[in-house]
Amino acid sequence: MTRSTDKAEQILQGALPEFLKHGYACTSMDKVAQAAGVSKQTLYSYFSDKEGLFTALVKRMACQKFKLVWSQPLEGKPEIVLRELAYRLLGEVDDPDYLCFLRLIVAESGTRPDLAQLFLSNIAQPALKILTRYFQEHPEINLPDSEATARIFVGAIVHFILTQEMLHGKEIMPMEKKRLVDSLIYAIAR
Amino acid sequence: MTRSTDKAEQILQGALPEFLKHGYACTSMDKVAQAAGVSKQTLYSYFSDKEGLFTALVKRMACQKFKLVWSQPLEGKPEIVLRELAYRLLGEVDDPDYLCFLRLIVAESGTRPDLAQLFLSNIAQPALKILTRYFQEHPEINLPDSEATARIFVGAIVHFILTQEMLHGKEIMPMEKKRLVDSLIYAIAR
DNA sequence: GTCTATATATCGATAGAC
DNA sequence: GTCTATCGATATATAGAC
Numbered sequence: 001m002t003r004s005t006d007k008a009e010q011i012l013q014g015a016l017p018e019f020l021k022h023g024y025a026c027t028s029m030d031k032v033a034q035a036a037g038v039s040k041q042t043l044y045s046y047f048s049d050k051e052g053l054f055t056a057l058v059k060r061m062a063c064q065k066f067k068l069v070w071s072q073p074l075e076g077k078p079e080i081v082l083r084e085l086a087y088r089l090l091g092e093v094d095d096p097d098y099l100c101f102l103r104l105i106v107a108e109s110g111t112r113p114d115l116a117q118l119f120l121s122n123i124a125q126p127a128l129k130i131l132t133r134y135f136q137e138h139p140e141i142n143l144p145d146s147e148a149t150a151r152i153f154v155g156a157i158v159h160f161i162l163t164q165e166m167l168h169g170k171e172i173m174p175m176e177k178k179r180l181v182d183s184l185i186y187a188i189a190r
Numbered sequence: 191m192t193r194s195t196d197k198a199e200q201i202l203q204g205a206l207p208e209f210l211k212h213g214y215a216c217t218s219m220d221k222v223a224q225a226a227g228v229s230k231q232t233l234y235s236y237f238s239d240k241e242g243l244f245t246a247l248v249k250r251m252a253c254q255k256f257k258l259v260w261s262q263p264l265e266g267k268p269e270i271v272l273r274e275l276a277y278r279l280l281g282e283v284d285d286p287d288y289l290c291f292l293r294l295i296v297a298e299s300g301t302r303p304d305l306a307q308l309f310l311s312n313i314a315q316p317a318l319k320i321l322t323r324y325f326q327e328h329p330e331i332n333l334p335d336s337e338a339t340a341r342i343f344v345g346a347i348v349h350f351i352l353t354q355e356m357l358h359g360k361e362i363m364p365m366e367k368k369r370l371v372d373s374l375i376y377a378i379a380r
Numbered sequence: 381g382t383c384t385a386t387a388t389a390t391c392g393a394t395a396g397a398c
Numbered sequence: 399g400t401c402t403a404t405c406g407a408t409a410t411a412t413a414g415a416c
Contacts, residue, residue, distance in 0.1 A: 025213070107297030109293065124359070143376075144372070159341065159348050160345060163314060169307070169314070173310060219410065235382085
């Protein structure tokens, strides 16, 4: 690893919390420079402009920091595996940075569709594929459409995170995780 | 209706497409004034500042333009009713403004939790309540938890809209609406 | 009440010293 | 290569003419 990539890393690490907290428009290059401990000119020597820095940062987050880590393959009794999987997904939002990252992707998806698709192909799609494959390899669950059912499973959980955590529904329309997971498993693997 | 509220209406109508298209930060008061056909000073005579205008606009959208309209109560055979309901929800995103509105709510939910909660209580929660009630009044579907199941139903559809339309997943990981709806009804009302 | 003109601040990006 | 200083553009918000 060369010295220049170290500096780039330093910049990206400084920029990360700024963009996560304030979003693209409300993050200034001055703040990034200050947070990274370098001058503004150094920023522009490593990244072409604000857009380039942001793009590099989102790629880094989608490919490293928030990359889906489902190391071990799914094996075992459906009710156990699906319950374990549901709680693992629900647990990801215990990281506040992850919520901010999701918010950022949605917020910028209108003007930066390529970043949204990068998120999908690196995070959402792998999860769906693993789950789809599990359904296919366990015909005892007897599903008519493994892929569509995988989307229902993931969708119910993502929607729960969206409403409860991201949109602050916890306080006005609370729902216990256990009730959602129980009903989800009843619906799919009863 | 007084003359002043007419003018306020005119401003809000001009501001609507600007905020929907560009988001809060990238919408300038100059552009709003131009779009509404009034001077900038008139803006500030009807609204205290940019924040006040934006808040009033989101309230208007949540209470009027995008308010959930489920006039007729849900009645009939579960498979028919649920299918009809699913397609009605999926059809709402044929309005591009609705997608932008959702994006805006999510984008600003970090710094404006009150607006996110306004969206939930005026749009998301009523939908869940109506569906929950339908489940409760149709015990032949035999669900262990009506409220949790309603969240699964709505969640699967919202997640579909989120990934396919908002995050532009249509092009890289397409899924037919019919497959999702079929599997959803199989999972819940089989 | 409404418009033109402007005050003040901050942004992204750059030029020049070392 | 890195920093300090600054340019030009644009933002919110306001003051004064009519």
